[in-house]
């Protein structure tokens with residue numbers, strides 16, 4: 295029996311959802327691959343890091359790792375309903391760089407003797423929903439949301455860089471490269487036509503990310 299158009303659309307959406315669940319599980323539970331070399335590759339591990347500093351830095355990197363989990367989900371969500379090829383290309387490029395960030399954070403947490411956040415599955419599936427909704431609304435607001443996220447992540451990374459002990463150059467190098475990439479992602483989104491978001495939305499985003507960073511520092 296020939297399938298009705300709406301049945302075909304339903305099947306496509308179902309396939310896409312299954313694909314997203316598989317991708318999500320892979321991101322959450324597999325070791326993240328990285329295509330670029332680690333920015334701290336030429337720096338040896340400092341022997342002067344005290345256990346207290348290591349613990350604190352592992353927690354800071356756990357926050358950043360969770361941020362990258364959210365970034366993967368947001369990008370995938372934003373690609374879900376997007377039909378614009380230029381935006382797709384730019385989102386995919388940025389998502390690949392975020393995958394490097396994810397891998398670097400994961401490796402550094404391990405070296406510092408820490409653990410990734412227990413909240414990551416919740417954050418991932420929450421963020422993919424937010425990204426999906428943004429992609430339905432309108433391209434310019436989808437990009438605006440992306441540009442604002444990247445801007446807030448850059449300033450968050452700045453705040454972590456100044457908190458680091460001067461001895462831990464490895465973590466600093468990783469965060470500096472991540473910040474530079476996030477700034478670039480913001481610029482790319484703006485070049486593609488990102489709209490400026492209303493102040494109230496920016497405030498909500500900032501508040502939500504503060505809650506997220508406070509909780510993931512702890513668990």
Ligand SMILES: [Fe+2]
Nearest residue numbers: 362365392395
């Ligand atoms: Fe990132």
Ligand SMILES: [Fe+2]
Nearest residue numbers: 444475476479
């Ligand atoms: Fe980014």
